[in-house]
Amino acid sequence: MAEAQSDKTPSLAEDYLLEKEKQDVATKPVEVKEVESAVTASSVEGATDKVEETPAAAAVEESKEDAPAPAPEESTEASSASPEDSTSDTAPAAAEESSETTEEENSGDQEASEETPDIKLETAPADFRFPTTNQTRHCFTRYIEYHRCVAAKGEGAPECDKFAKYYRALCPSDWIEKWNEQRENGTFPGPL
Amino acid sequence: MIVLEWLFLTIAACDAAEPWQLGFQDAATPMMQGIIDLHHDIFFFLILILVFVLRILVRALWHFHYQKNPIPQRIVHGTTIEILRTIFPSIIPMFIAIPSFALLYSMDEVVVDPAITIKAIGHQWYRTYEYSDYNSSDEQSLTFDSYTIPEDDLELGQSRLLEVDNRVVVPAKTHLRIIVTSADVPHSWAVPSSGVKCDAVPGRLNQISISVQREGVYYGQCSEICGTNHAFTSIVVEAVPRKDYGSRVSNQLIPQTGEA
Numbered sequence: 001m002a003e004a005q006s007d008k009t010p011s012l013a014e015d016y017l018l019e020k021e022k023q024d025v026a027t028k029p030v031e032v033k034e035v036e037s038a039v040t041a042s043s044v045e046g047a048t049d050k051v052e053e054t055p056a057a058a059a060v061e062e063s064k065e066d067a068p069a070p071a072p073e074e075s076t077e078a079s080s081a082s083p084e085d086s087t088s089d090t091a092p093a094a095a096e097e098s099s100e101t102t103e104e105e106n107s108g109d110q111e112a113s114e115e116t117p118d119i120k121l122e123t124a125p126a127d128f129r130f131p132t133t134n135q136t137r138h139c140f141t142r143y144i145e146y147h148r149c150v151a152a153k154g155e156g157a158p159e160c161d162k163f164a165k166y167y168r169a170l171c172p173s174d175w176i177e178k179w180n181e182q183r184e185n186g187t188f189p190g191p192l
Numbered sequence: 193m194i195v196l197e198w199l200f201l202t203i204a205a206c207d208a209a210e211p212w213q214l215g216f217q218d219a220a221t222p223m224m225q226g227i228i229d230l231h232h233d234i235f236f237f238l239i240l241i242l243v244f245v246l247r248i249l250v251r252a253l254w255h256f257h258y259q260k261n262p263i264p265q266r267i268v269h270g271t272t273i274e275i276l277r278t279i280f281p282s283i284i285p286m287f288i289a290i291p292s293f294a295l296l297y298s299m300d301e302v303v304v305d306p307a308i309t310i311k312a313i314g315h316q317w318y319r320t321y322e323y324s325d326y327n328s329s330d331e332q333s334l335t336f337d338s339y340t341i342p343e344d345d346l347e348l349g350q351s352r353l354l355e356v357d358n359r360v361v362v363p364a365k366t367h368l369r370i371i372v373t374s375a376d377v378p379h380s381w382a383v384p385s386s387g388v389k390c391d392a393v394p395g396r397l398n399q400i401s402i403s404v405q406r407e408g409v410y411y412g413q414c415s416e417i418c419g420t421n422h423a424f425t426s427i428v429v430e431a432v433p434r435k436d437y438g439s440r441v442s443n444q445l446i447p448q449t450g451e452a
């Protein structure tokens with residue numbers, strides 16, 4: 001009886017996937033998720049990201065009107081997301097169904113974003129180079145990647161920011177402190 | 193009520209150890225649910241085997257009692273029975289191993305990208321938690337120490353040797369990455385309800401990925417002998433709704449950024 005249905009019933013992992021992620025998994029191509037791919041993942045994600053970036057937006061409608069004006073920090077995201085927005089503007093009836101679900105999520109995000117403009121639940125993604133429990137090298141590699149990036153692109157290059165975010169998320173602050181000291185003294189053991 | 197408790201039929205969710213507890217604490221993550229299910233599945237067959245073996249043992253003791261049967265039968269060989277009793281006991285562990293390994297590897301696997309990273313750093317004898325996803329510099333970070341509340345300071349209703357002064361606040365129904373490490377000697381970060389027991393080894397970062405399915409307060413204790421106050425190194429995880437988590441974190445973050 002149970003075996004007959006087994007192909008329909010979701011696996012444990014699928015069963016416990018969150019609603020938003022189910023959509024992501026359905027739309028997202030199977031590849032390692034870098035930040036760039038996250039930006040172009042789906043229209044739903046693009047819309048939610050936009051709302052999060054414009055904390056002053058009071059409603060989804062308003063944020064859509066605001067959409068042509070590019071967000072100051074991530075112009076690439078605005079350009080990639082704008083065609084989707086334009087289609088949803090021309091065909092509002094068709095977008096109605098999908099926007100219902102996003103509106104629920106957005107309202108939750110907005111409530112949070114009104115009080116907390118900073119907090120965005122986002123962290124270093126799972127990295128296929130480090131699939132095991134031991135993440136020591138993951139942290140170290142991200143630290144090196146950041147400093148190589150800074151060395152190549154110059155201090156304060158915006159494309160290095162994500163590596164800084166990653167290593168800060170992964171490494172204990174004691175380690176970062178120690179490594180920063182070692183870099184100043186020229187005794188850092190890694191390949192910089 | 194007591195009978196119900198004996199039968200493990202408590203109504204309220206059990207997220208901390210209770211006196212004379214024999215069963216598991218209630219599952220808060222899919223991982224723990226898998227562990228409990230595996231345990232129950234295996235135990236069913238384990239008890240069947242136990243009954244079968246006991247039956248053979250008792251029968252042998254009964255029928256070959258020295259008074260009743262002073263000269264036992266002189267059969268010392270039986271090829272068929274020997275093959276059977278070798279093959280079957282070696283097959284059974286294999287059948288136990290299949291679901292066991294499947295669960296083990298699925299627990300290791302990181303299925304989706306985590307939404308937040310929390311670092312749990314063991315110290316002698318307290319824990320430091322770092323929330324560094326929201327940092328914009330190396331110095332600034334949301335860090336706090338979590339000490340067990342001493343017995344004398346306990347308030348009514350608090351659990352002895354379990355309650356801490358600063359709980360780890362995590363969002364519920366969110367994929368979490370917890371990086372476990374230690375600053376001095378090996379510790380272990382263990383929360384039974386979430387199915388986590390992860391060694392905290394100095395110089396090494398161990399990752400566990402969990403997703404707490406319901407809001408609640410989950411208790412755990414250090415699980416690696418780490419010195420005199422090993423018993424006073426507890427863990428309390430508080431799972432709150434997602435939007436509450438945002439305000440909790442920003443409330444703690446904003447005063448810090450003001451200082452920095």
Ligand SMILES: [Cu+2]
Pocket residue numbers: 379380414415416417418419421422423425
């Ligand atoms: Cu300990």
